[in-house]
Amino acid sequence: MKISVNNHPLDADPHRPIIEALRREGYHIPSMCYAEGYEHQPSCMVCMVKDVRTGQMIPSCSTLPYEGMELETDTEEASSMRREALELLLSDHRADCEAPCTIVCPRGIDVAQVILHYDRGDMAAAYTLLEGTSCDGCKAPCEKACRRRTVDESVPIRRIIEEVRNVSNGQTSEKSLHSDDENVSQASPIAHGPLFSSRLGRFTDREKEMLKKLYTQSSHCLHCACEGRSECRLRELATEAGIRSPRYGVQSSLPVKECVRVTERLYFEPAKCIRCGLCVYNTSDGFTFAHRGFDVRVVVPEESKKNVHDDVARLCPTGALHLRILSVLLPLLMLLWGCQGPSRRMSGTPGEDVARQEWTSFRGDASLSGYATCRLPDSPTLLWEHRHGVRTVASPIVSKGIVWLCDKHGHLVGLNAEGMPTHSFNLNADVEASFVMVDSVLYVGQIDGQIRALVLPECTELWHYATEGQILASPTFVDVHMGEGTSDTFLLVGSYDNNMYTLDARTGTLAHSYPTGYYINGAAACWQGAYALFGGCDAWLRISDIRSGLLTDSLRLDAYIPSSPVVSGDCAYVADYQGNVYEIQLADDGHIREHHKICDAGDSEGGMISMPTVTADAVYLLADGRYLVCLDRTDGHVRWRQMLRGDVGESSPLAVGDRVLVCTKTGIVSIYDAASGRPVWEYETGEQIVSSPAVVASRFYILTARGTLLCFGQKKWDTLF
16 A cells, blocks of 8 residues: 655555554654554554644554555654653653762762662672762762652762772772872763653652651662663653653652562552553553543552563563562562563564664574664764774674673673763673673673673673583574463573583573584574574574474575574575575474575675575575675565675675665675665775674664774754654
């Protein structure tokens, strides 16, 4: 069906809401109550667009297209209505995004995190946040802004910081621990920059009395910073819209810091809930609505908690549902307010997260498809660059607003949105494999054969597992449904000891391993949350059941497999070293239904070491050493073929909305129109590129082999959304 968007033609499915077609085409349509593939009801009104023919503003998440429909998405009218919707949502959202003590600190110290670690007894982690800073001469605005002061007395922040420094430095003198005044004046500001920050509002007298009794740990801190602030879509959209404080104030009367334990790891804070309904509509007999009209709220009855799975947290657009709340607060929270398996609708598959606000593995998700639905700027600008200066092979990732890179010698560096270093750790081992981050845990494979799980930002080791060969392939993190309403998280890692390992992601214990005939160079691709596809230097592509570790099928290719397979729908795509590319159709039981070559190496001299990239209707691959080729998935014909300025290498292309992003071995970064193959933009780095790009929202990150990280985007938003 043909429709028009901003005077541009667009194909749309008449049976699917128009927001899906708009996002696939690369239009940035915000939403709070919608997630593709899940049940929902329109409630937030943040996704409004204008139907030109009727003159009405319509919710794109629930409106079906009609032939000849004309839409406008970026007008002032649409932006104004979205902003108004956000203002209303914020008025009903009672939460401190950031603790006041952190916001006002003139030295850029994350005061709230320091106290958090202090209360947990982790002095080393607390001290890490203080290095390079000093409180000398400071008049302690943090204590004046402390929320505890409105209850009884402010937290003694200066005394706590002094104690942390003394304990961590063996009771050395205060003077030796602090930087001089010149260094203090140059201390970097808070890493998160000018983000939107909501407020709890005033405490009632009843709340003040309860809070006095509730927080009795040594610091007496209320720990008012939001646990879900780094992944809050509401905060992100408010920041984009330029909202600094809610116009209507805080209207919610729900008790502050009320926290309901739903599962072992999942917690619900009603005061932060905007009643979008995603948790209600996508759990079977779990969350539900209570009351009516303005008094309606989301609740989870005690008898229904057994029907809720942790995965529902990723649907929540605010911090109302979050995992792993601080264990030090749980008994106290339960004293004040008291208080299995996933439903089929919450099973999820790789690639469903259309927001792409994070890029936590080298290909975006466990399917390794290399497809992102966000939109690249029409004319990207180099926003900043960071010159690490050490050879780097592993691809960068982005998690919770921090860009991470790890050089060949194992130096791990985190940079904020402005390109300023915020974290630096030494893993004390050589690293060439790309790494994965999930829930602030970094999983990395090392040249010495060790697989490690490290908790960030402290970089403390959670577990490690030793293989007998070097690891050059990225780990793959997957949430597997084990049957009978249970699920488990696993890490799949291939080693040069010829084994594919499946480890428990929480503990690092071996679930099972599968031996191959030779080295494993590539990562495993996950299909249906149950099967792993991986290749190796023995030329066999194998499919195994992640739950049992048993092989379900295999296929011998014409040459060894130097990289990773990719999965899209019920098809997998894999390239061998000669340059042959195969399409493999998969059956529900993990068997191969049929297979065929979609690209024949012919007389090519070989050397194919990159991965294909797959969208709903096309396959993009690098071929014959110099070409970017687009194949139609329906019949395999070549849609277009473009010669690149430079030889192809290990870096694989990414499909981003209606564009294809490509890096050559010789250091040229190019963007092509996905439909026509027309060159759109080009940038010459002057340095070799072997890693894959990372794409988040409208930004993309390129890491050269010399360790130079380049951030491209646009200088400022042309519209609010």
